Amino acid sequence: MGNAYNTLVVYPEKCNGCGECEKACAKAKADSTDIVHSRIKVLKNLEDEYFGPVVCMQCGEPSCVKSCPAGALTKNPETGVVEWDEDKCVSCTICTLGCPYGGIYYNPLMSNVMKCDHCGGDPECVKVCEPKAIEYKTEANVYKDQGEREDLFAPGLAACLGCNMEILIRHTLRHVGPNTVLAAPPGCVPGIAVVGINGFTGTKVPSFHPLLTNTASMLAGVRRYYKHIGRDVQVLALAGDGGAADVGFQSLSGAAERGEEVLFVCIDNEGYMNTGMQRSGTTPYGSWTSTTPVGSSLPGKSGDQKYMPLIMLMHNCEYVATAVMAYMEDYHEKLEKAIQASKKGFAYLHVFSPCTTGWRYPQEKTMEVQRQAVATNTFPLWEYEREAEKFAFTHPVDNPTSMEDYIGMLGKFRHLSKEQIDHHRNTVATRINLLKAIAEEGIKPLKAAV
Amino acid sequence: MPKRIVVDGNEAAAYGALLAKPDMCAVFPITPQSSVGEKVATFIANGDLKADLLDVEGEHSVLSMLQGGALAGARTFTATCGQGLAFMFEPYFRSPNLRLPIVMCIVCRDGITPQCVWGGQQDAMTVKEVGWIQMHCENNQEITDSIVMAYRIGEHSDVMLPVNVCFDGNFLSYAAEPVEIVDEEIADKFMGENNVNWHAALDPERPMAIDPLTGMTAPGGEAFARYREGQCKGMQNSLRVIPEIHKEWKELTGHDFAPLIEEYRLDDAEHAIMTIGSMTGAGKDAVDVARDKGKKVGLIKVKTFRPWPLKAMVSALSKIKALSVVDRSVNFGWNCGPLYQEVLATLPFLDKKIPLVSLIGGLAGTDLTIDHMAEAIKTAEDAAQGKVAEETIWLNKMY
Numbered sequence: 001m002g003n004a005y006n007t008l009v010v011y012p013e014k015c016n017g018c019g020e021c022e023k024a025c026a027k028a029k030a031d032s033t034d035i036v037h038s039r040i041k042v043l044k045n046l047e048d049e050y051f052g053p054v055v056c057m058q059c060g061e062p063s064c065v066k067s068c069p070a071g072a073l074t075k076n077p078e079t080g081v082v083e084w085d086e087d088k089c090v091s092c093t094i095c096t097l098g099c100p101y102g103g104i105y106y107n108p109l110m111s112n113v114m115k116c117d118h119c120g121g122d123p124e125c126v127k128v129c130e131p132k133a134i135e136y137k138t139e140a141n142v143y144k145d146q147g148e149r150e151d152l153f154a155p156g157l158a159a160c161l162g163c164n165m166e167i168l169i170r171h172t173l174r175h176v177g178p179n180t181v182l183a184a185p186p187g188c189v190p191g192i193a194v195v196g197i198n199g200f201t202g203t204k205v206p207s208f209h210p211l212l213t214n215t216a217s218m219l220a221g222v223r224r225y226y227k228h229i230g231r232d233v234q235v236l237a238l239a240g241d242g243g244a245a246d247v248g249f250q251s252l253s254g255a256a257e258r259g260e261e262v263l264f265v266c267i268d269n270e271g272y273m274n275t276g277m278q279r280s281g282t283t284p285y286g287s288w289t290s291t292t293p294v295g296s297s298l299p300g301k302s303g304d305q306k307y308m309p310l311i312m313l314m315h316n317c318e319y320v321a322t323a324v325m326a327y328m329e330d331y332h333e334k335l336e337k338a339i340q341a342s343k344k345g346f347a348y349l350h351v352f353s354p355c356t357t358g359w360r361y362p363q364e365k366t367m368e369v370q371r372q373a374v375a376t377n378t379f380p381l382w383e384y385e386r387e388a389e390k391f392a393f394t395h396p397v398d399n400p401t402s403m404e405d406y407i408g409m410l411g412k413f414r415h416l417s418k419e420q421i422d423h424h425r426n427t428v429a430t431r432i433n434l435l436k437a438i439a440e441e442g443i444k445p446l447k448a449a450v
Numbered sequence: 451m452p453k454r455i456v457v458d459g460n461e462a463a464a465y466g467a468l469l470a471k472p473d474m475c476a477v478f479p480i481t482p483q484s485s486v487g488e489k490v491a492t493f494i495a496n497g498d499l500k501a502d503l504l505d506v507e508g509e510h511s512v513l514s515m516l517q518g519g520a521l522a523g524a525r526t527f528t529a530t531c532g533q534g535l536a537f538m539f540e541p542y543f544r545s546p547n548l549r550l551p552i553v554m555c556i557v558c559r560d561g562i563t564p565q566c567v568w569g570g571q572q573d574a575m576t577v578k579e580v581g582w583i584q585m586h587c588e589n590n591q592e593i594t595d596s597i598v599m600a601y602r603i604g605e606h607s608d609v610m611l612p613v614n615v616c617f618d619g620n621f622l623s624y625a626a627e628p629v630e631i632v633d634e635e636i637a638d639k640f641m642g643e644n645n646v647n648w649h650a651a652l653d654p655e656r657p658m659a660i661d662p663l664t665g666m667t668a669p670g671g672e673a674f675a676r677y678r679e680g681q682c683k684g685m686q687n688s689l690r691v692i693p694e695i696h697k698e699w700k701e702l703t704g705h706d707f708a709p710l711i712e713e714y715r716l717d718d719a720e721h722a723i724m725t726i727g728s729m730t731g732a733g734k735d736a737v738d739v740a741r742d743k744g745k746k747v748g749l750i751k752v753k754t755f756r757p758w759p760l761k762a763m764v765s766a767l768s769k770i771k772a773l774s775v776v777d778r779s780v781n782f783g784w785n786c787g788p789l790y791q792e793v794l795a796t797l798p799f800l801d802k803k804i805p806l807v808s809l810i811g812g813l814a815g816t817d818l819t820i821d822h823m824a825e826a827i828k829t830a831e832d833a834a835q836g837k838v839a840e841e842t843i844w845l846n847k848m849y
Contacts, residue, residue, distance in 0.1 A: 200662070201662055206654060208659065214510060
């Protein structure tokens, strides 16, 4: 686990078809100017189907290796490269049929197959690609960084299919680690049996149900005592928006104001999804919920959502950030900062977490909904570091996509009138303008104003 | 040498905490409790008490932080009353179910509305079925000593329950009396090692899930019933433990308080009054006055109200022919005082039937005087002679 390799990553949209990579490869591998010897091929003239470089992807489970009857292809566990052994190869070419990507070729001039070997870790093709359509790098950073850490939830949590929260809590606890006391107030987190049911639990750290109202204060009490006796124990809240923004807000606000050393993750699915999709303080304007139904007299939720991240920023927390699981590396970077910050004061992560069941969208769209929320500036990604006095966007969106692209994905917004969509657009514009003003002015005058 | 000081009841409570040396003290103001928290905070600020001061944003968080601390292993202390207790109810309800031996004073205050910031036991009586042990104090010495003893009672392995040390707002909270503070070494010896979270802990070194969903299908519903049964057993066990701890405290300090109920001049009494809290002093004086006039009257003081000390009560009631019960709060469902109703439920356990009278007085900070207690004695005497008041008698009424 945890061993991610460098590979050749191709960006077909950047490729101009110049063919320099093929020439460089032929030169390096066969000392030839004939690109028939190149192990990378630029595909052209396929109309809309594909345009760009094709090269071996050094698959984790390579089909070429499986299909080779001579044992001539092997995956090198050290480098990740799929290696070809000329002495064993019988030139049957079955591997070229086995590869689904066209990454291994038959070279008619040499009468055998050939494939990319990364030039021993210094690929020539990358050096000559002017538009940078080929890069040699590791893509699987999350896997590399988190893979060796244990998933501290046993398999079998009872979340809905497509649930974003399950991904979030598994990644979070894996990163935070075993020296942790976990609080899961009423909601979807314990609803999927995180604390357990009837004496059984699959959570490998001490966990408990606080009340919906007292997550931050109970956790602060745990942390305080361990600090009192000189033990460093991480405390972590995995709370919903009700436990953070509604009835949980007083204890959250008090704990943040006192600078309690707590890592508080608000998993915002914009309503009480575990109890049947009722509205909360973070439910957006116009939303259908089971307590803001849509009918001839009512048009969905009448007020705007409470924007918790800025409210928490004004508590002078050590760290505040917004995040989505669709940008996983960004989430882990923020989580690491939050963990460190929570050793000195209050750290608050607000994670936008779509609910396939309550928001009414197909389960496979869970990540796409998040990307669209970011792309439309509905949920801007930013972070605030108190000590560094830094407020910054982590995924700035200068040219937001159409609000309809986001709203159109969600059943809870299906009934929205043009006026209601305009209201959304205005709310989003006001919010992003405010955030941009903070980012431009910097946090120092903001603190002075406090 | 023990130190003799003059302090009001709230300071006496803070001295109790000082002797017990809790690891965490949570403070939030509410009249007439506020100066308990102020005094404790001062002890901590001056380094007299090496506890963590939790200066939180409301009573709900007061008890929530103490629960978190206790689950990590801390000895904990706080105080509240009235609306503060009402606001705290959600975690309050849960403390005994988690079997956490938290010690909390209730500086008894009457309930709004009418808006009122003065003494009355409506707060403590309203939460009597929640599962905390309740001990009611007569004077400031009893407050200090009961707080120290409360830790040993709550933390006893056969008990494992939170304890309320209750005392009357205004009449004890602000009344100065001499109190003897025992030596630190004696208190330390008495307190011993803490015994807070051996049964339920939030500790990465011994991970467990606290309070998973429990109910419905087997073994959930059965487990739930077992927890409840165990909690009731713990309450009943405390009726054995409370006298043991009082005895141990008496042997170390010479301070002698009746652990469950106190019988005052009861052995040869024909009738009696029952009191709870600070009114007991006036009650005893009224009994003495009546005795001087040749009346065969006694008094039963309730120290431990929860759990209800049934056996001790049956033994005391067996000695008399009639009883008047003076309550400082109201049972709205029965048109009587809550203490009266408890005695009513005790009557079937007696060999004989004795008439009871309910009197309610001292609400909202009004005084219960020797004259009021004399009235209570008179109603008991009348009852013993067959003239039983049919309805609750309201003292300090506006006529």
